[in-house]
Every structure is written in C-alpha cells, then in structure tokens.
Amino acid sequence: xxxxxxxxxxxxxxxxxxxxxxxxxxxxxxxxxxxxxxxxxxxxxxxxxxxxxxxxxxxxxxxxxxxxxxxxxxxxxxxxxxxxxxxxxxxxxxxxxxxxxxxxxxxxxxxxxxxxxxxxxxxxxxxxxxxxxxxxxxxxxxxxxxxxxxxxxxxxxxxxxxxxxxxxxxxxxxxxxxxxxxxxxxxxxxxxxxxxxxxxxxxxxxxxxxxxxxxxxxxxxxxxxxxxxxxxxxxxxxxxxxxxxxxxxxxxxxxxxxxxxxxxxxxxxxxxxxxxxxxxxxxxxxxxxx
Numbered sequence: 001x002x003x004x005x006x007x008x009x010x011x012x013x014x015x016x017x018x019x020x021x022x023x024x025x026x027x028x029x030x031x032x033x034x035x036x037x038x039x040x041x042x043x044x045x046x047x048x049x050x051x052x053x054x055x056x057x058x059x060x061x062x063x064x065x066x067x068x069x070x071x072x073x074x075x076x077x078x079x080x081x082x083x084x085x086x087x088x089x090x091x092x093x094x095x096x097x098x099x100x101x102x103x104x105x106x107x108x109x110x111x112x113x114x115x116x117x118x119x120x121x122x123x124x125x126x127x128x129x130x131x132x133x134x135x136x137x138x139x140x141x142x143x144x145x146x147x148x149x150x151x152x153x154x155x156x157x158x159x160x161x162x163x164x165x166x167x168x169x170x171x172x173x174x175x176x177x178x179x180x181x182x183x184x185x186x187x188x189x190x191x192x193x194x195x196x197x198x199x200x201x202x203x204x205x206x207x208x209x210x211x212x213x214x215x216x217x218x219x220x221x222x223x224x225x226x227x228x229x230x231x232x233x234x235x236x237x238x239x240x241x242x243x244x245x246x247x248x249x250x251x252x253x254x255x256x257x258x259x260x261x262x263x264x265x266x267x268x269x270x271x272x273x274x275x276x277x278x279x280x281x282x283x284x285x286x287x288x289x290x
Contacts, residue, residue, distance in 0.1 A: 002044035009053040012159060013133040015046055020156030022046040026054070026069050027101035029094065030110040054105065054161070064167060065129075068105025068160040075104065083165060085120035085172030085191055092116055092176050094183055105160045108145065111152040111211070118146075118212035119191030119204030120174050127164040132157040139164065146211035168202065170194030171285035173278040176206075177270050179261060187262040190250070190274040194282050199227050203275070208254035208267045215275070218249035222279065235290045238283040247276035 004022060006012040016022065022044035025031050034040040048054055054069030057079070064082055066075075072090035076099070080087040086104070093099050093116050107117040108128060126142040134157060145152050154160070172193045178184030189206035201223045203215045225242055226232050256267035 001042065003047065004044055005047045005050060007050045009051050012046065012048055012051050013131060016159050017133045017157045019044050019046065024048055024109060024159060027071065027103050027106050029098050029102040030106060030112070062166060064165045066104060066163045066165060068108070068162055069103050072099040072102050072104070082167045083120070083124070085123060085174050085193055086117060086165075088172070088174035089116045089120045089176075089191065092174070104163055108152070108160055108163070109154070111146055111150050113149060113209060113211055114186045114189070114207040115212065116176065116186060116189060116206070119189050119206045120172065120193070121163065121165070122204030122212060122214050123172065123191040123193040123202035124165050124168055125202060128160060129162040129164060130154060130158045131161045137161070143214060149210050168193040168195050169197040171282040171289070173282045175274040175278050177274065185261065188267045188270045188274065190271055190278055192275070192278040192282055194286055196232055196286065199223055199232055203250065205250065205254060205271060208256040208271055210255065213253065215250040215253035218246055218253060218275065221249050222246045235287045237287070238280055243276045243279050246279050247272035250275035
C-alpha cells in the first residue's frame with residue numbers, strides 16, 4: 001500500500017487527481033478501524049495531516065468556514081458559542097483521544113448514517129465545499145451530499161475542503177441514544193435548530209435511515225404552528241401537545257432497520273421522544289433569551 005503525504009492543499013489535490021483510488025486519511029478514527037478488521041484495503045493512503053489549510057476555521061460574511069481537518073475537540077473548545085448544536089454532538093463522539101483526532105470532514109467523508117455531526121449540520125442548513133485540481137471548487141447543500149449508506153457525492157478527484165455554516169439565530173439542540181453512555185455508536189440521534197429570523201425550524205435525523213436526513217414535514221408543521229399561534233413573537237410556553245405532534249412527525253420521517261444495536265420500532269419511538277425533548281429544550285432556551 002502506497003502512502004502519500006502532501007504538505008499543502010495544492011499538493012493534496014494533485015495527489016488526489018493522480019491517485020483517485022487513494023483513501024484520504026486525517027484523524028483515521030473510521031478508516032483505521034476498517035483497515036484493522038480488513039474490511040477495506042485501498043491501493044494507497046492520502047495523509048492530510050500536514051495540510052495546514054484544512055485545520056483553519058473562520059468567519060466569512062456571517063458564515064463559519066470550518067476546515068475539514070478541524071477536530072471535534074476544537075469544535076467543542078472554540079465553536080461552542082457559534083455552533084452549540086455541533087459542539088453538543090462533538091462531545092458525544094468517542095473518547096477524548098478520538099475527539100482529539102477525529103474531524104468533521106472525516107465524518108462527512110465516511111458518510112455513515114450514524115455519524116454524530118450529520119444531524120446538527122442538517123439542522124443548520126450546512127453546505128459542503130468540495131474541490132478538485134481540474135474542476136475547482138463546488139458547494140453542495142448538506143441535504144444533497146449523502147447518496148446512500150456510507151456513500152456521498154465526492155468525485156474520484158475531489159477532496160472535502162470545508163463545511164460552511166450560517167450560525168442559526170436561535171437555540172440548537174442535539175440528542176443521542178446509545179447502548180451505553182460513552183464510546184458508543186448512536187442507536188438514534190436528532191439535531192434541531194431554531195431560525196427565528198426566518199421563522200423556520202431545522203432538523204437532522206441520524207441512525208434511522210440509509211442516509212442522514214431531515215424531517216421536512218415535521219419542520220414545516222412546527223414552524224407553521226408556532227407562526228399561527230404567534231409564539232415566535234410572544235415566546236409563550238410550547239404546548240406539550242404541539243411538541244408531541246412534532247415528535248410524531250419526526251418518527252414518521254424515519255426509515256430505520258433492525259440491527260444488533262436496536263430494532264426499527266425502538267428507533268422510531270426513540271426519535272419521537274428525542275424530537276419532543278429537543279423542541280421543548282430549544283424553545284425554553286428561546287424564551288429565556290427574550
């Protein structure tokens with residue numbers, strides 16, 4: 001197996017174009033597991049750890065540009081105020097060692113339905129920035145990025161450069177259920193973001209469909225009911241009946257399977273509970289911010 005180690009973004013793109021069968025590796029928290037269990041044997045590894053450009057993040061016209069090599073630990077320590085939903089999800093990832101190595105870009109590249117960063121990115125309407133040496137940069141809405149179980153839209157000569165996120169103007173939440181409290185793959189996960197400037201609700205579902213997905217009908221329902229009742233302006237308490245109806249619609253948006261971690265029925269039920277709780281918690285935070 002060849003080992004490619006570019007030291008700049010330009011070199012990384014050139015190496016990717018020359019070796020489209022090479023597997024990109026940065027933190028290695030997903031890929032090394034596959035290699036160790038002999039589930040995957042790529043022709044080459046494209047090591048991105050020396051590419052400094054991938055480790056940067058900053059604000060650009062109100063959007064956070066999060067480099068693909070920014071670790072979960074840095075998301076927690078540096079972006080908790082701007083992107084609290086993503087920071088909440090990052091806190092649930094593995095152990096401190098994994099959070100110090102694993103990256104949001106790597107989570108996107110793996111495209112696992114159970115990836116912890118996907119629900120908050122979906123809820124925040126993130127955009128994934130891809131680049132190739134030959135065709136330049138393209139930006140893909142997060143809802144169009146996932147194409148199947150552990151598959152995404154990346155072409156053979158492209159790499160993930162960054163994730164672009166406009167911080168939601170309202171509170172965010174992330175909830176996850178696993179078979180234990182730590183070092184666990186999600187049985188079900190849910191992200192929620194309130195966008196009061198647009199009177200919109202964002203959602204993200206994990207571990208309950210072939211790909212991470214939004215609950216679009218549930219989003220429209222909750223946002224419409226909040227608008228119709230004047231709750232965006234009054235910030236009155238969220239009725240429990242409304243939170244439960246929202247949870248029911250989130251459950252209906254899932255397409256889970258039975259596996260060793262949980263049954264499809266349990267996933268549907270738990271996501272309804274997670275959605276109800278997330279909506280209530282986020283709305284209470286919205287009320288406090290008045």
